[in-house]
Amino acid sequence: MKEWKLKKVIQILTACLVMIVVLNVSGISMKTIDINKKESKTNRRDSNLQMESETRETISRILNEQIQTELPQIAITFDDGPSVCTPALLDxxxxxxxKATFFLVGENVETYPDIVKRIYxxxxxxxxHTYHHVEITKLSDEEAMYEINKTDELIAAITGQRVQYIRPPFGVWQRELENYLDVLPVMWTVxxxxxxxxxxxxxxxxxxxxAKENDxxxxxxxxxxxxEAALRIVDLLKAEGFEFVTVDKLILE
Ligand SMILES: [Zn+2]
Structure with missing residues (x-):
């Protein structure tokens, strides 16, 4: 059994435990209902029935929340675009x-601004993903900042938003650049x-x-x-119960 499925079973069992506790606290045990029947006090029974119905609603809400909010999350990311292949992927x-995450190369942003607009x-x-798809550590700080800032400006001119995340080409990052730039590097796990x-x-x-949770x-x-592989991966992992999110959701949570 996958780890997240086991977690969900534990959560549902916990929710059932909560249900039993709520029932007891509300006084809606079988015993109480029996006594009420004997007493035949209509108004009291009505009040108990209402409490029972409210309790059922609460339990149902707790169970639904547990099931809906706890899907394992995963992110799919695309580097080096946009390209002529991107529209089919977006479709x-x-x-x-x-929703996916796209790390764009500045040169390609200039070539395909309409696709960038559509992605956004x-x-x-x-x-x-830098302007020329370059290895950051092989550049001076000034050159590296030019590569990143130029790409950022090109994207911002289309979307109106500054870029907050960078995937350095070849996965090689220069930590010191974070002193000058307000970007967070995002690597990968698969x-x-x-x-x-x-x-x-x-x-x-x-x-x-x-594939596992938070990958x-x-x-x-x-x-x-x-x-084509990406869309099949999405179909198969969705069928396994994964929820696809953008990388910021995985990093911030
Ligand atoms: Zn790349």
């Missing part, structure tokens, strides 16, 4: 009601190396069996095979 995510308008989170293969099954099988999946929306 698929929209159909499935899924459809509720996905946008992050920075990397199927989708850019090395066109085999969709291979990518899907490297992600789905190992951040790394893919690239500049390959048709990656887009």
């Amino acid at each position: 698929g995510l929209k159909e499935r009601g899924v 308008e459809e509720g996905h989170l946008i992050g920075n 990397d199927p190396l989708d850019w090395t293969t066109e085999n969709i099954d291979e990518v899907v099988n490297k992600v789905v069996p190992q 951040i999946i790394l893919l690239h929306d500049c390959y048709k095979s990656s887009v």
